[in-house]
Amino acid sequence: xxxxxLVGALLTAITTTGAFAQAIKLADVAELSxxxxxxxxxxxxxxxxxxxxxxxxxxxLGRKLEVTHADSQSNPGVARAxxxxxxxxxxxxxxxxxYSGSVKVTAxxxxxxxxxxxxxxxxxxxxxxxxxxxxxxxxGQQSSMPKVAKYIHDDMKxxxxxxxxxxxxxxRGGRDVVVKELERLGSKVVADLSTEAGQADFAADxxxxxxxxxxxxxxxxxxxxxxxxxxxxxxxxVTAPLxxxxxxxxxxxxxxAGDAANGARGHVGLTTDAPVxxxxxxxxxxxxxxxxxxxxxxxxxxxxxxxxxxxxxxxxKVDSKAFADTLHGLTIKAADEPGILMDVTFDxxxxxxxxxxxxxxxxxxxxxxxxxxxxx
Amino acid sequence: MSNLxxxxxxxxxxxxxxxxxxxxxxxxxxxxxxxxxxxxxxxMLPAFLMLAAMHVGAPFWLAIILGIxxxxxxxxxxxxxxxxDPMMRHGVLPLAIATMxxxxxxxxxxxxxxxxxxxxxxxxxxxxxxxxxxxxxxxQSIGVLVLAILAVFGLTALLNRTSLGHQMQAAAQNPTVxxxxxxxxxxxxxxxxxxxxxxxxxxxxxxxxxxxxxFSSGEVLGQAAFIAAIVGGFNQVRGAIAGGLLIGVLDNxxxxxxxxxxxxxVPMIFLIVVILFRPQGLLGRAEExxx
Numbered sequence: 001x002x003x004x005x006l007v008g009a010l011l012t013a014i015t016t017t018g019a020f021a022q023a024i025k026l027a028d029v030a031e032l033s034x035x036x037x038x039x040x041x042x043x044x045x046x047x048x049x050x051x052x053x054x055x056x057x058x059x060x061l062g063r064k065l066e067v068t069h070a071d072s073q074s075n076p077g078v079a080r081a082x083x084x085x086x087x088x089x090x091x092x093x094x095x096x097x098x099y100s101g102s103v104k105v106t107a108x109x110x111x112x113x114x115x116x117x118x119x120x121x122x123x124x125x126x127x128x129x130x131x132x133x134x135x136x137x138x139x140g141q142q143s144s145m146p147k148v149a150k151y152i153h154d155d156m157k158x159x160x161x162x163x164x165x166x167x168x169x170x171x172r173g174g175r176d177v178v179v180k181e182l183e184r185l186g187s188k189v190v191a192d193l194s195t196e197a198g199q200a201d202f203a204a205d206x207x208x209x210x211x212x213x214x215x216x217x218x219x220x221x222x223x224x225x226x227x228x229x230x231x232x233x234x235x236x237x238v239t240a241p242l243x244x245x246x247x248x249x250x251x252x253x254x255x256x257a258g259d260a261a262n263g264a265r266g267h268v269g270l271t272t273d274a275p276v277x278x279x280x281x282x283x284x285x286x287x288x289x290x291x292x293x294x295x296x297x298x299x300x301x302x303x304x305x306x307x308x309x310x311x312x313x314x315x316x317k318v319d320s321k322a323f324a325d326t327l328h329g330l331t332i333k334a335a336d337e338p339g340i341l342m343d344v345t346f347d348x349x350x351x352x353x354x355x356x357x358x359x360x361x362x363x364x365x366x367x368x369x370x371x372x373x374x375x376x
Numbered sequence: 377m378s379n380l381x382x383x384x385x386x387x388x389x390x391x392x393x394x395x396x397x398x399x400x401x402x403x404x405x406x407x408x409x410x411x412x413x414x415x416x417x418x419x420m421l422p423a424f425l426m427l428a429a430m431h432v433g434a435p436f437w438l439a440i441i442l443g444i445x446x447x448x449x450x451x452x453x454x455x456x457x458x459x460x461d462p463m464m465r466h467g468v469l470p471l472a473i474a475t476m477x478x479x480x481x482x483x484x485x486x487x488x489x490x491x492x493x494x495x496x497x498x499x500x501x502x503x504x505x506x507x508x509x510x511x512x513x514x515x516q517s518i519g520v521l522v523l524a525i526l527a528v529f530g531l532t533a534l535l536n537r538t539s540l541g542h543q544m545q546a547a548a549q550n551p552t553v554x555x556x557x558x559x560x561x562x563x564x565x566x567x568x569x570x571x572x573x574x575x576x577x578x579x580x581x582x583x584x585x586x587x588x589x590x591f592s593s594g595e596v597l598g599q600a601a602f603i604a605a606i607v608g609g610f611n612q613v614r615g616a617i618a619g620g621l622l623i624g625v626l627d628n629x630x631x632x633x634x635x636x637x638x639x640x641x642v643p644m645i646f647l648i649v650v651i652l653f654r655p656q657g658l659l660g661r662a663e664e665x666x667x
Contacts, residue, residue, distance in 0.1 A: 200587040203386030204631030211379045224494045235514040256496045
């Protein structure tokens with residue numbers, strides 16, 4: 001009797017491990033240390049949370065998901081080496097990196113291997129190089145900047161705008177799109193100021209903004225520099241309304257800039273403060289697991305995994321080669337796949353269309369002022 | 377024109393902080409031939425010491441006092457006894473390289489024990505504006521400028537008007553003779569290290585609310601102050617003050633009227649010109665050393 005039980009137990013173990021051995025392997029390369037550590041850690045935690053949830057409900061097509069995390073050290077060179085290493089292990093889908101500069105140098109590798117890459121970068125050019133394997137988790141600048149320009153022109157009624165941007169791939173990409181759109185709509189760019197990444201002193205830049213006396217200021221810098229310029233704008237008494245993107249009104253910026261962040265507005269593709277029940281649920285589960293409130297990068301990582309799930313279930317098979325083709329043109333509805341949080345459509349370039357939010361900082365808190373609908 | 381006025385005020389405020397740090401450079405050089413390449417990190421660290429004190433519950437004023445005292449202990453006393461004294465006998469260059477290593481060590485330690493991310497830091501000067509000659513000038517700029525000038529005046533008075541200051545000068549100018557006439561040279565050298573630690577802690581207190589507390593924020597400051605000290609004259613306290621103010625103003629004017637991209641290059645170009653045409657610095661004395 002004992003031996004029968006033992007054999008039974010062994011058999012169960014073998015069959016179960018058998019099913020697990022067929023796990024779907026994902027590879028993640030993210031900014032786990034260095035300047036982008038906040039970005040990468042949120043992204044990674046989002047991925048882990050989604051995988052845990054999916055596996056707890058029986059996996060994808062009955063197979064469990066597995067992920068390996070590698071650290072790009074926020075350095076494009078290291079990212080490239082890590083992505084090559086990850087691709088050599090032939091993952092089903094590649095996740096990350098989060099920095100546009102790192103995505104730019106790794107995307108050709110994934111494309112050459114024919115493996116879909118779901119990443120966090122937002123620079124406009126990433127999806128414009130004809131890469132058939134690259135997918136975003138958030139808006140590219142070509143989707144968000146027209147919304148920003150429209151808001152500055154229509155809602156802020158600004159006839160003249162000062163544009164401050166950071167002189168790297170991210171900043172230049174956003175600046176180019178927003179300036180073009182503003183001029184098309186008839187708002188004049190009266191100051192066009194490039195600044196350096198890591199810049200500490202913004203007195204001269206703000207002096208130039210003051211001299212140009214614009215109706216609105218568009219600020220497109222990384223988080224720390226955003227906080228510094230907000231303080232300097234307040235210090236020099238600039239009263240023109242401030243508009244930006246996620247990086248101007250993020251939680252870290254509010255913490256660093258304090259009072260100076262109040263009144264700043266920004267277009268946000270993803271925010272954990274969105275008035276959407278599914279996002280609130282995500283935020284609660286994430287906060288419970290990791291003991292902190294995630295930023296939009298946590299959402300991106302989470303969505304990346306649910307993109308894998310929805311696409312695979314749509315195909316009805318685990319097929320790495322057909323994955324990218326299936327995701328192109330796919331609309332995933334939150335009603336069918338709650339993990340995707342909001343209805344989303346992917347176009348032929350891997351860009352997304354989704355509703356977004358207009359946020360204002362009120363007394364140190366992000367307040368969603370408007371929900372901007374999907375474009376199509 | 378109003379723009380120029382604002383730029384000058386902002387430049388002078390930043391320059392005054394560079395001056396505090398640059399004065400420290402010259403003090404250490406004069407008394408002990410130490411070129412401290414960790415001077416920028418010395419400015420970064422006190423802010424984190426103050427933040428740590430606040431983190432364990434100390435009110436801001438107490439955190440400032442603790443931060444300054446700890447800085448004098450670590451960046452003054454310990455720096456001299458554990459690094460400068462043992463390295464000094466091997467010459468100026470090994471010591472300079474040791475301070476570079478120290479700079480990396482401090483940066484990495486702060487990154488490890490605090491965070492790689494920037495933290496906010498409270499300002500001792502209230503925010504707001506006052507009107508000067510019809511221009512709105514921020515209280516923060518004025519406060520920084522006034523405090524830095526007071527510190528520099530205090531130091532100059534100490535050096536020129538007190539017996540202690542005269543002894544320090546004697547120790548710096550000719551240690552052998554100073555010893556013969558009974559000046560406690562070693563104690564005077566230690567005193568300059570403590571004064572340097574006090575000045576960097578003050579600079580940290582003034583600049584961190586604007587630059588934010590971050591492990592890497594000393595790099596820019598250290599470089600600017602080093603340039604300021606050379607431009608002004610490495611062997612003169614008044615040279616370092618003038619150099620600091622000049623570099624602060626020049627940096628802001630360059631960003632406004634030359635180009636933001638090349639702002640960092642302008643002080644460097646100025647440095648090269650000074651070294652070519654007046655190697656002892658604008659206010660420095662030509663110096664000859666026995667080998």
